[in-house]
């Protein structure tokens with residue numbers, strides 16, 4: 026929704042700007058030199074020229090910027106809401122983002138199409154009066170998950186099961202390269218939440234229920250994204266969602282959710298002991314940004330909490346990067362008008378607002394807030410300084426466009442090999458009565474079935490191509506059934522896939538059921554039951570009753586109630602949401618061995634929730650559990 030400017034604000038006049046003069050000159054040069062057909066929008070002014078015409082350091086930029094331009098830098102709009110790309114130049118917008126599924130033409134799009142899209146937006150920013158480049162943001166939360174053909178890693182809960190900080194760093198180093206291949210230098214990851222209640226739909230976005238699990242992996246992720254120091258080959262990391270998004274009380278959810286975006290009814294002692302340590306790790310590791318949580322702490326929305334953002338994060342922890350709000354999170358503050366909500370959020374310490382739609386209204390709110398004395402100018406200058414420092418550190422002024430050498434590597438075999446290793450290490454063996462490992466020699470028959478056995482979308486979970494994830498071949502990858510066929514090719518093992526038709530007449534020496542949750546994201550995944558599901562239950566029973574040895578592989582973002590299933594199987598594997606490379610699973614089944622340890626306590630029943638290590642409750646399997654029989 027577009028707002029008409031209610032008060033005339035101090036916007037640059039395009040005709041008088043040096044940048045537009047530059048564009049005219051380059052147009053002329055082009056016309057003379059070649060018959061190349063280029064629209065003005067695709068004309069990249071040379072970065073050096075932009076700097077010469079605009080500004081060359083944070084202090085220099087700040088000195089030259091109007092208040093409206095400063096407000097523009099603090100404003101982030103979603104690509105789907107950029108109705109007129111010229112507005113990026115006119116208002117000097119600081120950032121554009123792609124939300125879940127925010128590709129060049131809706132969900133999906135190849136790396137090249139993404140790079141073209143991002144470069145196109147960037148070309149408009151370089152035409153702004155001072156030529157300040159955009160910092161484009163995206164949710165690369167388990168690989169560059171919105172992009173067709175990118176390698177997708179296990180969601181964080183699976184990475185938490187690995188307990189392997191070096192591997193997490195390697196995974197995010199690969200993600201860094203794939204993100205750079207689309208011209209993007211900012212990811213809204215890692216989520217360093219500490220999920221305390223498995224009924225939360227975002228449990229899988231966290232590394233585990235204990236800060237001792239989350240902290241080291243959070244720091245490793247930051248190192249993977251950013252490298253040893255910020256530079257042109259870095260992707261700025263975002264520790265999110267500050268704070269205690271994983272500590273909310275069931276039944277307090279907002280936006281119609283059960284627990285997501287809820288209220289963390291915990292003492293400051295617990296907040297500091299459980300939810301703050303991962304931020305200390307991420308900040309010490311140099312994380313360039315922090316995203317604020319939709320949730321509240323004892324009734325107060327985090328988006329308006331100066332004690333948390335300014336006193337604790339920026340003060341105590343010494344965070345020098347910039348703070349971004351969550352998607353329309355500012356609009357959840359209870360202040361009377363949008364202008365008041367914006368002023369409240371900025372005064373609480375938010376530096377950039379993920380609007381994501383009404384950028385004009387947001388700029389107006391900041392400008393009018395300063396002019397009316399509601400927002401101190403010093404606060405705006407601090408916010409803009411933090412944002413520009415990141416842009417200069419990433420060297421966006423000199424390298425605003427995609428380095429296409431990375432583009433060709435998106436989804437490469439080398440990148441997939443890292444994901445396969447991550448899958449191997451993430452699997453947790455909950456039960457084994459000798460069913461595993463499977464032998465590669467001898468002559469025998471394996472039958473597989475269940476709804477996820479050959480469904481890539483289910484294997485990926487939410488935040489995969491689209492926000493909520495999908496079903497079937499949504500991108501390039503290897504399903505469990507495909508991996509099994511590869512693993513057994515040339516052996517004496519016969520394989521058969523019965524899919525969901527598990528009642529048919531068949532027998533086998535070994536049966537493998539693969540099923541679990543279907544994809545979801547955020548509060549849409551909140552569950553009041555953690556139920557295994559009647560379709561899963563009957564398919565597993567069907568298969569196990571027709572074979573000699575039965576193995577269950579569960580794809581889920583969190584523990585489900587499996588008490589009734591365990592006695593029916595010889596082996597039970599928690600597979601989490603493994604991503605695009607299921608060969609990692611067959612590697613382990615055929616003998617490479619289990620390494621994974623539970624990143625969360627596994628409940629007996631949903632009534633155990635919330636259940637966490639040290640709370641005196643007895644789980645079905647404790648935090649850290651995982652068999653290693655071979």
Ligand code: BGC
Pocket residue numbers: 123124125164213265351352547
């Ligand atoms: C989520 C964030 C995400 C943002 C942008 C929000 O709804 O809570 O985790 O980074 O959207 O997609």
Ligand code: BGC
Pocket residue numbers: 123124125126127352492
């Ligand atoms: C976007 C997500 C965002 C969500 C917030 C969706 O339309 O794709 O990225 O997190 O809205 O509700």
